[in-house]
Amino acid sequence: MSLLQLRQVSFSYQAASSWLFDELEFTLDRGDCQLIYGCTGSGKSSLLKLILGILVPPLSGERICAPNLTFGVVMQDPSVQLLRQTLGAEVVFALENLGVDSFEMHGQVTNALRKVGLFISLETPVVQLSLGQRYRLMIAAQLVLQPDVLLLDEPWAQLDNQGVRELSALINELKSQGMAIVIVEHHKTAFTGCATHHWQLQRGRLSLYQQGDKNGLIAIADTRLVPNSICTNAPLIWSRGFKLRFGRKKLLFETDELTLHAGEVVGLIGDNGTGKSTLLKCLAGIQADVDHLDVKVLGKRPKLGIYGHSLALLHQRPSRQLFETTVIEEMQFNLKRYGFPLKRAIDMLARLGLTTLAQVSPHKLSCGQQHLIALASLACLQPQILLLDDPFAGLDNASFAKVAHLILELSQQGTAVVIASHRSLGQFPLDKIWHISQKYLQSCLPTEFVNGHYQGEQDYARVG
DSSP states (O other), X not given: XXXXXXXXXXXXXXXXXXXXXXXXXXXXXXXXXXXXXXXXXXXXXXXXXXXXXXXXXXXXXXXXXXXXXXXEEEOSSXXXXXXXXXXXXXXXXXXXXXXOOHHHHHHHHHHHHHHTTXXXXXXXXXXXXXXXHHHHHHHHHXXXXXOSEEEEEOHHHHSOHHHHHHHHHHHHHHHHTTOEEEEEESXXXXXXXXOSEEEEEXXXXXXXXXXXXXXXXXXXXXXOOOOGGGGGSOOSEEESOEXXXXXXXXXXXXXXXXXXXXXXXXXXXXXXXXXXXXXXXXXXXXXXXXXXXXXXXXXXXXXXXXXXXXXEEEOSSGGGGOOSSSHHHHHHHHHHXXXXXXXXXXXXXXXXXXXXXXXXXXXXXXXXXXXXXXXXXXXXXXXXXEEEESTTTTOOHHHHHHHHHHHHHHHHTTOEEEEEESSOOTTOOOSEEEEEETTEEEEEOGGGEETTEEOSSSOOOOOO
């Protein structure tokens, strides 16, 4: 008997003009690893909710489950699932609720964390973890229960390359033990080695995915006409060097010099947990509990609220900066605040092909669509500095290209852009790379950064 079946399921959200799922069919057996691809906003996360049985009717069709079927799920933003304050407490929470003997808990928790590559103290505060580390933590919190079915929402977007390799090995191990796994992804080359089934979610139905179709990061032509003399002007960000740490505690990284000039596009590259998001927040003046940094941003020491519309930060979790009831109101909020023409929002939506979302609540959009709306809202301000924390997460190729061209257009207009990512940005045209590795940030040219590593002459390894 199959673990789960969906038979001719049709569903649409009340505000939608068309069916999200149209007589959808799906079958899941023990030992399966079913990989489901879909473009941004195609309904991948909603499909996981359908499998879980938590989509609110009206819907038609049948959802048939084996008796006593148990599920584990890791959502695209694992932070919304967190319940406890420390690493160990988060994983042990479910065991406590099941009344597991306290003498057995420590071993089960430690084993689950090791499976996902988290070899850190159980007392580590969750707030100190990066989003990728939180994704690993939430996988561990599900595995400790040994569910029959594990559902993963876009793990490639949250994990660095090492994390993807480790998760792939873990999936193969779980398959051999009879666990069924469903992964929804927009990136078609991720986890193909461990998948037993490949599907494409398109127009409300699942169809077999053709393996010859690949979608790695596409090449983006550099259409900018930025003069070479632009870097002779005073830098917008400048530091002679600093150490970034939380108080007297853990050193994240150090650097000898940091500069950013008008019109430059810089890639901030580093694995999960190396300090990328923390650096962006420090530059914006909103990161608490860090040592003083010897850095000037727009001629001032970073401080909350002093930059106005001149500096804009896109958070890694875009839902944290979306609060209006419709997309158009969200887009126009800061334009009203700073006295800019409201037409900028209308033009930006048209430019990105998002006009149909104007009256939709931003809180009902997919994570990828939320990224697009949050970025578009900031781009309307035409800031001097734009700090982007993993802006391509959850985006398919078409959306990636739209965002890439928007960034290059802002650069041409003089905006300096920093793009944080836990993997190389492929053939995206960068002027410079800030690479964090071994607790050191090295500024280098893209030609010196090969296969994810700095190829310069000096060895910049540091001991933290």
